[in-house]
Amino acid sequence: MLIRYKKNFEKIAMGLLSFMPNEKDVKTLQAAIKQYETQDNWNLLLWKEDEDIIGLIGVEVEPEDTVTIQHLTVNPSFRYQGIGRKMCEELANMYSTKKIQSSDVIAPFLDKCRESEDK
Numbered sequence: 001m002l003i004r005y006k007k008n009f010e011k012i013a014m015g016l017l018s019f020m021p022n023e024k025d026v027k028t029l030q031a032a033i034k035q036y037e038t039q040d041n042w043n044l045l046l047w048k049e050d051e052d053i054i055g056l057i058g059v060e061v062e063p064e065d066t067v068t069i070q071h072l073t074v075n076p077s078f079r080y081q082g083i084g085r086k087m088c089e090e091l092a093n094m095y096s097t098k099k100i101q102s103s104d105v106i107a108p109f110l111d112k113c114r115e116s117e118d119k
Helices: 007-017 026-038 083-094 107-118
Strands: 002-004 042-049 052-062 066-074 099-102
Touching (some): 002 083, 007 052, 042 066, 083 107, 099 107
């Protein structure tokens, strides 16, 4: 289930963000978290299963009915279990009136999800 980011989840969120290809050093991670904390149109959501937070999806809600996925990551121990797809599905339900698109880094994964939906 997707839950909204709160400040007390900062270390968990930074750990998950560090699995993103362009988010390796601490200053970059801190800047990404700060953007989600300070920009009203940037939302960070965490994926919780049982009592563990194992995934993260960060979006930019744009004025023109579009939601852009900026970050999407799953703890490596939980990959290949469909969690990324579940996060995308729940995100689509949350923003059902908006078009979901992705940043260039996330695009290949989102395309793969859409291909499997078409089958």
